[in-house]
Amino acid sequence: MANSRICVNIWDDYYEDGSVPEDDVQETYAYVESDIVDTDSKVILEALKTKIDQFAEKQSIPTLTTEIEFYDSAKVYPNLLGTRYERMLYKRWQLKIINLSHDVRQRLVGSLKEWDYKHSSCPVEVYSES
Numbered sequence: 001m002a003n004s005r006i007c008v009n010i011w012d013d014y015y016e017d018g019s020v021p022e023d024d025v026q027e028t029y030a031y032v033e034s035d036i037v038d039t040d041s042k043v044i045l046e047a048l049k050t051k052i053d054q055f056a057e058k059q060s061i062p063t064l065t066t067e068i069e070f071y072d073s074a075k076v077y078p079n080l081l082g083t084r085y086e087r088m089l090y091k092r093w094q095l096k097i098i099n100l101s102h103d104v105r106q107r108l109v110g111s112l113k114e115w116d117y118k119h120s121s122c123p124v125e126v127y128s129e130s
Contacts, residue, residue, distance in 0.1 A: 006119055007033040008048060010097070010105060010128040017101045028105075029071075030095040030126070038093060042068065044119050045095040048126065051115060052097065055108055063099040070094075 010030045020026050030048060032041040049066045056064035073080075073089045080086055100108070105128055112126040 004122070005034075006036060006044060006122050006124045008044065008124060008126045009033050010109060010126065012102070012105060012128045017103060025099055026101060027096065027098050028100055029097060031092055040119060042093040044117075044124055045093055047117055047119075047124075049095050051112065051117075052095075052108065055111060059104070059107070061099075061104065064104065065098045067096050067098075068093065069096050 008030055011028045014028045015021075015024075015026055017026075030045065032044055045068055049068060052064070052066050056062070070091065071094045072091045074091075077089065080089055109126065109128045115124075115126070117124045
């Protein structure tokens with residue numbers, strides 16, 4: 001790997017705690033920001049999924065769930081196809097995180113600072129910034 005570390009971002013730009021509309025859920029995602037192949041991104045996110053699931057169990061947060069998904073922004077924004085904005089579309093593996101409050105996200109990121117995970121001998125760093 002050309003990078004000295006692999007960076008994973010847990011997106012933090014979602015409803016504020018206590019402001020989630022009725023009949024909606026707090027939902028965000030984590031994604032690999034480093035330039036690596038999709039198969040490696042998926043492996044890293046699967047390891048992160050396991051770690052977050054363990055965190056939720058240890059913290060007794062049964063509503064916090066995760067799922068791996070392949071995200072294709074062209075399916076969400078098909079009106080951008082064929083326009084000058086088409087170059088902004090992307091495809092990537094993501095870890096969807098459901099019912100993650102901002103308070104719990106901050107505690108989770110803090111606990112992940114102690115996670116000594118490496119992929120292909122390269123350290124993986126998980127943070128949360130928009």
